[in-house]
Amino acid sequence: MNHLSFITAYIGYNSAWFLMILVAIVSFIVQWRFKSKFKHYSEVGLLSGLSGQEVAVKMLRAHGIFDVQVICVEGQLTDHYNPETKTVNLSQDVFYSRSVAAAAVAAHECGHAVQHAQAYAWLSFRSAMVPVINIASTLTQWTLLIGVMLLIFSHNPFVLAIGVAALALVTFFSFITLPVEFDASRRALAWLNNNYSIVQTTEEHEQAKDALWWAAMTYVVAALSSLATLLYYASFLFNRRN
Template identity: 65%
Template sequence: METYLIAILIMLVISMFVQWIFRNKFSRYAEMQLNSGLSGKEVAEKMLHDYGIYDVKVMSTEGQLSDHYNPSDKTVNLSTDVYHGRSVAAAAVAAHECGHAVQHSKAYHWLEFRSNMVPVVSISSNLLQWVLIIGVLLIGFTGNPIVLGIGVAGLLLITIFSFITLPVEFDASKRALLWLKTNDHIMNTGEENRQAKDALWWAAMTYVVAALGALANLIYYTSMLFGRNRN
């Protein structure tokens, strides 16, 4: 048990470190004004139109780093700083979210798979904490593994979802960076492209750490379910 707890603690430290680097990078690149002077909204609309996508709306949403693409209503939702920002960070994030819209328009299979899992994963996430707590208590006091087994099944679903998210995010960044590189009137220096690539790479690393964290949780509770941590 101690080994698993140490592993989870290490994952937590790594996650915090990656998040710290990402936020630092984003803050720095948010201060780097684009030579083209375009806002995140303008970058997003330009990329969508270049791909022949006219049925997706670019909207401003509250919160920091709350940017996302919603395939159900076809909206690219940009946080206020990104929507109005005219920085390297704003352009990179806007293009990344439009990368998801491009995936949707081309029926990218990993995005479709992920979108289909969202409702089930949302329900599982909301209930999972209580199921695991009750499951651990029951298996500890009565030896009944059923509730914990349900919790482990929920963790498995979330872990699968986390790993499916990885190709979706990496592919969206790849599409964004390729489009930015071929549109030098938007990012017209090599340094701007390098900074955009750096920002999106660290953003992707947050998803990698999250997936590994989900896997560590799954291993821990699975070992508890099968009694491998009882010595």
């Protein structure tokens, strides 16, 4: 490797490393901000007095969905919709709470149920990718570090190439998740805005909107973090050619 190639490789590695650190800092800030917002809005009671579970049931019924159950699950921020079991899973803090945050999260998860019922293309595509992504995620855990070591000591890029390819799939999946999450929030806010018996004031609606916006930002930074990690490991492959 000549001096110019060495400098190019050095810049490539360090640029990718700097990007990873930058994204990690932004991710920390966004996560902190989201948790802070969620905690604040969890203390703001709904004037309607409805619980997260009641909001979820009302939204499902309003969209003609009667085959989806709303259940309570353990943990914090573990809320999700499971298309396989057709269940809206709400954490205890959301299921029983009668707050703005609980209403927003419950409506968002029901937004996924509505997507499923209406065969929303992005959700269908994302769901179809899950089995492949599970395999790819397992591969990345073993192949990236081992691949880098093999590349350094034996100049064999094969294992690392497999790891980078698997990570590329995981990264692609994280970006596919974004339109699914944004659309679910859009559906949730539209429904809440049209149902004054649930979110009764403009202030409550704006608070719900703010909570869901910060929740969406956590998915954005997660996707960017995955991309930064991909570029970092890919830089080992690209720069070995110099």
